[in-house]
Amino acid sequence: MAANYRIAVIAGDGIGKxxxxxxxxxxxxxGTRFGLTFEWEEFDWxxxxxxxxxxxxxADGLAQIEKHDAIYLGAIGYPSVPDHISLWGLxxxxxxxxxxxxxxxxxxxLEGLKCPLVDxxxxxxxxxxxxxxxxxxxxxxxxxxxxxxxxxxxIQQNVFTRKGTDRxxxxxxxxxxxxxxxxxxxxxxxxxxxxxxxxxxxxxxxISAHYPDIETNQFHxxxxxxxxxxxxxxxxxxxxSNLFGDILSDxxxxxxxxxxxxxxxxxxxxxQFPSMFEPVHGSAPDIAGKGVxxxxxxxxxxxxMLDHLGHQDAAQAIVAAIENVIASGEVLTPDMGGKACxxxxxxxxxxxxxxxx
Numbered sequence: 001m002a003a004n005y006r007i008a009v010i011a012g013d014g015i016g017k018x019x020x021x022x023x024x025x026x027x028x029x030x031g032t033r034f035g036l037t038f039e040w041e042e043f044d045w046x047x048x049x050x051x052x053x054x055x056x057x058x059a060d061g062l063a064q065i066e067k068h069d070a071i072y073l074g075a076i077g078y079p080s081v082p083d084h085i086s087l088w089g090l091x092x093x094x095x096x097x098x099x100x101x102x103x104x105x106x107x108x109x110l111e112g113l114k115c116p117l118v119d120x121x122x123x124x125x126x127x128x129x130x131x132x133x134x135x136x137x138x139x140x141x142x143x144x145x146x147x148x149x150x151x152x153x154x155i156q157q158n159v160f161t162r163k164g165t166d167r168x169x170x171x172x173x174x175x176x177x178x179x180x181x182x183x184x185x186x187x188x189x190x191x192x193x194x195x196x197x198x199x200x201x202x203x204x205x206x207i208s209a210h211y212p213d214i215e216t217n218q219f220h221x222x223x224x225x226x227x228x229x230x231x232x233x234x235x236x237x238x239x240x241s242n243l244f245g246d247i248l249s250d251x252x253x254x255x256x257x258x259x260x261x262x263x264x265x266x267x268x269x270x271x272q273f274p275s276m277f278e279p280v281h282g283s284a285p286d287i288a289g290k291g292v293x294x295x296x297x298x299x300x301x302x303x304x305m306l307d308h309l310g311h312q313d314a315a316q317a318i319v320a321a322i323e324n325v326i327a328s329g330e331v332l333t334p335d336m337g338g339k340a341c342x343x344x345x346x347x348x349x350x351x352x353x354x355x356x357x
Contacts (some may be wrong), residue, residue, distance in 0.1 A: 002035035005309060007291060008065040009072050013086075014283025015342075016046075022346030023072065023298040026318065027306070029350045033357035034314040036306075041068070047078035047086055056089030058291020062097050070305050071276035074298065076285035088140075096134050100266035101164065102171050103131035104304070105249040105280060105289045112327040113257035113336060117229060127235040129193070131245025132168040133266055135159045136196075140243045160196045160241070163202045170271065172239035173211040184208070185226050186219040186237035187240030187248065200241065221247075228252055237320035245288050253280060258335045260294035261322070263301040267309065277305040294333040295346045296322055314357070321353035 011020040024040055032040060043065070045057040056076075058064070065071060070092065077086045094100070108113050109125035117125075142156040172184050183313075186204045190197035201218065208216045217234070219227060221244050227234060228251050240248055253262035262280035279297025287293055301316035325331060331348040332338025 002037075003311075004037045004039065005069040006039045006041065006067075007070050007072050007305075008043050008068040010076075010090075011042070011074040012046045012076045012283065013048065013078045014075055014176050014288040015281075016076070016283055018288070018291065018342050019279070019295040020072065020074040022295040022304045022342060026299050026346060026350040030314055030317055030353045030357055031306075033310060033317070033354055036311060036314060039351035040072075045090055045101045047081040050081050050085070050089065052267070058087060061161065062093060065094075066098070066273065068274050070274050070309065072302065072305065073276055073278035075279070075281065077283045078285055092138065094276060095266050096119065098313045099134070099268045099270070100273070100275055101132065101134040101167060101171075102265075102267040102269060103133040103174070103245060103248050103249070104264060104265045104267060105129045105131065105245075106250070106254035107256055108247070109256040110323055110326045110331050113261075115255070115257055117232065119215070120232065120255075123205075123254075124233040127232070127239045127252070128179075129245055129249040129252060130168060130175065130237060130239040131173040131249060131267070132164060132240070132242050133245075134242075135161060135164045136242030144272075149177055151285070158196050160199055162203065165200060166207055169207045169208075169239055171205050172237050173207065173214055176214050176237040177211065181214075181236035183215045183217060183234075183236040185212075185219065185224070185235055185238045186223050187238060187244040188218055188220045189244075191220060196241075204239075223234070225251060228255055249280060258294065259297075260333070260335050261296040261300065261326075263297055263304050265301065265304045267308065275308055277301040279306075291341045291343070292334050293342045294335050295327075295342050296349070299346065299349055317353045317357040318349070320356050321349045322349075324352050324356075325349050 011017045052058050103147045109122045111122050137158050139159045144154045176184050188197050190201050253259040260281050264278050264280050266276040268275050279301050281297050303315040307315040331340045
């Protein structure tokens with residue numbers, strides 16, 4: 001079905017400026033095959049803008065993008081701007097104002113990638129991480145006292161609401177059921193965090209009772225991280241708080257060969273606001289401007305955007321193209337053991353996706 005979408009584009013910092021144009025080129029090409037067109041509206045919100053103006057985005061920035069169909073983000077962050085300024089000045093306001101309370105990150109070992117885990121095959125690493133994205137440990141509540149004295153202290157309070165906890169856990173079970181996955185695993189730390197984590201455990205048990213067809217597991221975050229390395233084949237869907245999900249969704253892709261291919265989606269499931277799609281890899285300032293950044297995480301995030309917009313066939317054509325190109329091993333960027341540049345790999349995936357489409 002033909003459709004046109006308005007997409008807000010925030011290339012951001014570092015390699016975001018290199019991989020976003022490649023992702024857009026691929027989405028335009030594949031979209032044409034499926035009758036889809038895109039109006040890309042670019043916004044220069046970034047650490048560079050912060051240096052020029054003192055703000056990561058304008059005061060009415062959220063109003064400017066609220067009516068777009070989706071947000072396509074590259075990466076935010078640069079060493080010249082403290083991370084808490086860049087994050088709280090752009091990403092977190094978008095995620096919270098637009099109720100993007102689900103952060104969904106697939107983890108897969110693709111054929112052709114060298115796995116750092118001994119003797120692991122693609123069927124051993126294939127799971128989803130569902131991260132709570134609006135509350136939890138990433139709270140504004142707290143402060144510092146007695147600065148620059150020996151009595152200085154910092155207090156940071158976590159926020160776990162029943163509404164916020166239930167909806168992310170319920171989403172994990174729903175996505176497991178919709179994809180035919182058998183197990184949902186909860187990340188907790190109730191042996192050391194005495195209030196919020198026992199509450200999380202109670203809500204996980206309450207929600208899981210409504211899904212008797214799905215098996216459940218529960219691990220403390222420390223042993224869960226160990227099992228991502230030792231037993232990645234145990235997992236289908238993993239659900240965790242904001243902090244735990246954030247850490248696990250970097251660890252998972254690393255065990256699958258390279259974090260550079262990992263996609264991510266910040267979802268408002270009710271579609272009252274635009275959802276945002278971004279790779280996991282960050283701005284990677286150490287390789288920015290060298291033309292060697294891997295664009296797959298950005299391209300795959302675009303496929304997740306298509307899926308969210310209701311175009312599963314177009315999304316699958318892109319994912320299948322990524323699988324085929326990596327499996328062939330002919331055109332890979334240095335992080336995957338190849339010599340290709342960013343644009344070369346992007347063009348190869350785009351041409352493959354057009355063929356598959």
